[in-house]
Amino acid sequence: PRIVVLISGYGSNLQALIDATENGTLKATITLVVSSKATAYGLKRAEAANIPTLVFPLQAYRDAGKSRIEYDIDLAAKIKVYEPDLIVLAGWMLILSSEFLDHFAPKNVINLHPALPGQFNGTDAIRRAYEAYKRGEIQKTGVMVHKVIPEVDSGELIVSEEVAILETDTLDDLQTRIHSVEHRLIVAGANKILHELNVH
Ligand code: GRF
Numbered sequence: 001p002r003i004v005v006l007i008s009g010y011g012s013n014l015q016a017l018i019d020a021t022e023n024g025t026l027k028a029t030i031t032l033v034v035s036s037k038a039t040a041y042g043l044k045r046a047e048a049a050n051i052p053t054l055v056f057p058l059q060a061y062r063d064a065g066k067s068r069i070e071y072d073i074d075l076a077a078k079i080k081v082y083e084p085d086l087i088v089l090a091g092w093m094l095i096l097s098s099e100f101l102d103h104f105a106p107k108n109v110i111n112l113h114p115a116l117p118g119q120f121n122g123t124d125a126i127r128r129a130y131e132a133y134k135r136g137e138i139q140k141t142g143v144m145v146h147k148v149i150p151e152v153d154s155g156e157l158i159v160s161e162e163v164a165i166l167e168t169d170t171l172d173d174l175q176t177r178i179h180s181v182e183h184r185l186i187v188a189g190a191n192k193i194l195h196e197l198n199v200h
Pocket of ligand 1: 007008009010011012013014042090091092112113114182
């Protein structure tokens with residue numbers, strides 16, 4: 001099966017997917033990496049793994065007076081060329097509208113989010129969980145992989161895992177613990193969906 005990965009930054013989750021395809025724990029080929037940022041370090045990871053890359057910044061559309069919807073439609077067209085069985089959002093920081101999602105059956109687009117279902121949707125989830133813990137509002141947090149629908153971080157759950165928060169944790173400690181769970185869960189989520197899609 002063919003996977004297209006969308007990133008916006010460091011790409012540690014992309015790296016986890018690359019490593020998994022190389023060591024056989026993810027029986028798929030990453031055929032394209034799209035970044036919404038030209039400066040994303042994840043692009044270097046893709047290049048090092050000889051994976052084609054596409055830099056597709058939203059700002060260029062804004063500068064040209066084009067709409068967000070045009071961006072989504074064009075992004076979908078460019079990705080369709082690669083005929084992905086699965087699109088993985090791995091640190092992708094843009095909300096994708098139904099103009100994009102409708103091109104790929106909802107089950108074919110999955111997202112990794114560093115929080116438990118319904119807890120801290122949107123950006124900066126780890127920091128928001130840490131601060132909620134410090135206020136005594138939560139005892140633990142987690143990571144999830146879910147199917148992407150237009151509502152942010154709200155699609156059908158594929159896999160999730162709780163992550164402990166320790167009294168001694170700094171925000172950095174929690175981020176490190178969460179990222180290590182992410183790197184495992186993004187591969188598990190991709191495998192689960194590919195199995196469901198029964199693509200080989
Ligand atoms: C991760 O916490 C991811 O879940 C979030 O962005 C962070 C960066 O991930 N969306 P990566 O290192 O760019 O994969």
